[in-house]
Amino acid sequence: MPADTAASAKFTPRQSAVLAEALRLLVEGGDKALTTSGLARAANCSKESLYKWFGDRDGLLAAMISFQQSKVRTADRSGERLSVEALRDHLEIFARDLLEVLAGDVSLALNRLAIGQSSRDGSKLGKLLLEHGRREIDRRARGLIEAGKRSGLLRFNDADDAYHTLYGLVVSDLHVRMLLGELGLKDNTAQAHKAVDAFLILHGTNKDSGEAPRASAAR
Amino acid sequence: MPADTAASAKFTPRQSAVLAEALRLLVEGGDKALTTSGLARAANCSKESLYKWFGDRDGLLAAMISFQQSKVRTADRSGERLSVEALRDHLEIFARDLLEVLAGDVSLALNRLAIGQSSRDGSKLGKLLLEHGRREIDRRARGLIEAGKRSGLLRFNDADDAYHTLYGLVVSDLHVRMLLGELGLKDNTAQAHKAVDAFLILHGTNKDSGEAPRASAAR
DNA sequence: CGGAATAGGTACCGTACGGTACGGTTCTTC
DNA sequence: GAAGAACCGTACCGTACGGTACCTATTCCG
Numbered sequence: 001m002p003a004d005t006a007a008s009a010k011f012t013p014r015q016s017a018v019l020a021e022a023l024r025l026l027v028e029g030g031d032k033a034l035t036t037s038g039l040a041r042a043a044n045c046s047k048e049s050l051y052k053w054f055g056d057r058d059g060l061l062a063a064m065i066s067f068q069q070s071k072v073r074t075a076d077r078s079g080e081r082l083s084v085e086a087l088r089d090h091l092e093i094f095a096r097d098l099l100e101v102l103a104g105d106v107s108l109a110l111n112r113l114a115i116g117q118s119s120r121d122g123s124k125l126g127k128l129l130l131e132h133g134r135r136e137i138d139r140r141a142r143g144l145i146e147a148g149k150r151s152g153l154l155r156f157n158d159a160d161d162a163y164h165t166l167y168g169l170v171v172s173d174l175h176v177r178m179l180l181g182e183l184g185l186k187d188n189t190a191q192a193h194k195a196v197d198a199f200l201i202l203h204g205t206n207k208d209s210g211e212a213p214r215a216s217a218a219r
Numbered sequence: 220m221p222a223d224t225a226a227s228a229k230f231t232p233r234q235s236a237v238l239a240e241a242l243r244l245l246v247e248g249g250d251k252a253l254t255t256s257g258l259a260r261a262a263n264c265s266k267e268s269l270y271k272w273f274g275d276r277d278g279l280l281a282a283m284i285s286f287q288q289s290k291v292r293t294a295d296r297s298g299e300r301l302s303v304e305a306l307r308d309h310l311e312i313f314a315r316d317l318l319e320v321l322a323g324d325v326s327l328a329l330n331r332l333a334i335g336q337s338s339r340d341g342s343k344l345g346k347l348l349l350e351h352g353r354r355e356i357d358r359r360a361r362g363l364i365e366a367g368k369r370s371g372l373l374r375f376n377d378a379d380d381a382y383h384t385l386y387g388l389v390v391s392d393l394h395v396r397m398l399l400g401e402l403g404l405k406d407n408t409a410q411a412h413k414a415v416d417a418f419l420i421l422h423g424t425n426k427d428s429g430e431a432p433r434a435s436a437a438r
Numbered sequence: 439c440g441g442a443a444t445a446g447g448t449a450c451c452g453t454a455c456g457g458t459a460c461g462g463t464t465c466t467t468c
Numbered sequence: 469g470a471a472g473a474a475c476c477g478t479a480c481c482g483t484a485c486g487g488t489a490c491c492t493a494t495t496c497c498g
Contacts, residue, residue, distance in 0.1 A: 032339050040446090126399030127399075172383040172387035179334045265477060267475080268474085
């Protein structure tokens with residue numbers, strides 16, 4: 001994981017470094033390990049600066065989410081002309097990327113944090129995570145699906161429904177299992193392949209798009 | 220919600236009452252609201268008894284999970300002879316039950332609790348929830364799917380894969396969204412219907428099992 | 439050069455939690 | 469009916485956190 005990639009727009013380099021350290025602490029030890037004193041010690045800054053920059057602990061958590069998301073960028077290829085093979089490839093790449101993002105240390109830690117808070121803060125962090133965290137990946141998938149329809153390769157009434165179908169086929173209950181502490185898949189690529197196969201059977205227009213059943217060795 | 224249904228095997232009535240109160244506190248205010256002092260006050264018992272019965276706070280949490288699971292029973296109809304309509308009905312009922320269970324107050328609260336702890340306790344609670352919490356519902360689905368195959372109505376290579384496909388089609392990312400604080404679906408039945416349609420297209424043997432596309436008004 | 443802003447270090451405060459100890463009360467059991 | 473266990477209520481302890489205050493060091497800028 002690159003520690004100090006492109007600087008964020010909203011934070012000074014010093015603040016970014018502190019936020020990166022905060023994420024490290026959170027990933028290592030969960031929200032109990034992310035104390036203001038501990039962060040100040042680990043990041044060589046003062047608690048007073050933390051409160052000046054972020055207001056209070058909740059502000060810090062929100063800043064961490066915003067900071068992490070500023071580091072996520074996805075390529076958008078929705079403009080391309082799609083062949084059926086290209087669509088399948090792009091869908092599989094999307095599915096694999098999705099699985100990898102969801103299985104990432106930082107993503108899991110932030111989701112755990114927001115879920116833990118959601119029962120008492122009116123799910124402010126949860127909203128943040130849903131609205132800003134998934135926007136990029138949602139937009140990418142949405143673009144891909146719409147492009148597939150425009151190219152006559154996919155058929156569906158509601159793009160939302162189709163996207164959620166794809167998401168369900170790719171992820172199933174894996175995200176929750178990982179949030180609960182279970183290890184991820186051994187082979188994301190195989191899972192992505194199977195999910196896209198099923199998705200194309202459901203929503204593809206190419207009638208021979210269903211492949212032979214796989215050896216099914218993913219889980 | 221029936222407060223005091225069948226008594227558990229592992230807990231005395233008094234302990235069950237305390238655990239029920241603990242669940243109520245947890246649902247109301249999240250894990251911050253579930254303090255030993257608060258529980259003792261709310262349940263009219265002494266902290267000393269809590270520690271005598273459950274060892275420590277983690278023991279109490281584990282007992283809450285175990286207690287809640289002892290109240291969940293599912294009907295098992297896997298012995299029946301299945302027609303295609305009966306299979307579809309049973310699958311839809313299963314899907315609807317699954318959505319309702321996942322959206323339940325107590326289920327969400329316990330999952331949030333276990334997820335919050337999973338980053339620091341080696342996911343002991345998470346394992347508990349996964350291994351014991353889903354066993355019943357998993358067994359029911361597994362039985363249904365296997366019965367469908369025996370009756371020649373479903374085809375698949377791996378029952379696990381098929382089950383996860385069904386699960387993904389039914390739930391998609393809804394569980395995580397609800398854990399993050401979002402409201403559930405407006406119409407679980409419509410979602411169940413759509414998911415089972417898709418599942419039967421993928422794994423049914425009856426070639427005309429795919430129905431006309433629905434009006435898609437679930438979400 | 440000098441003052442103001444910025445930020446690090448540390449000490450401190452109030453609070454609330456998990457866990458323990460103890461005296462009094464009810465319930466069982468012989 | 470008495471001995472004893474189970475249990476309630478409460479008070480208590482140590483700890484650790486969030487948040488604040490104060491003081492110093494560095495940097496920036498006129």
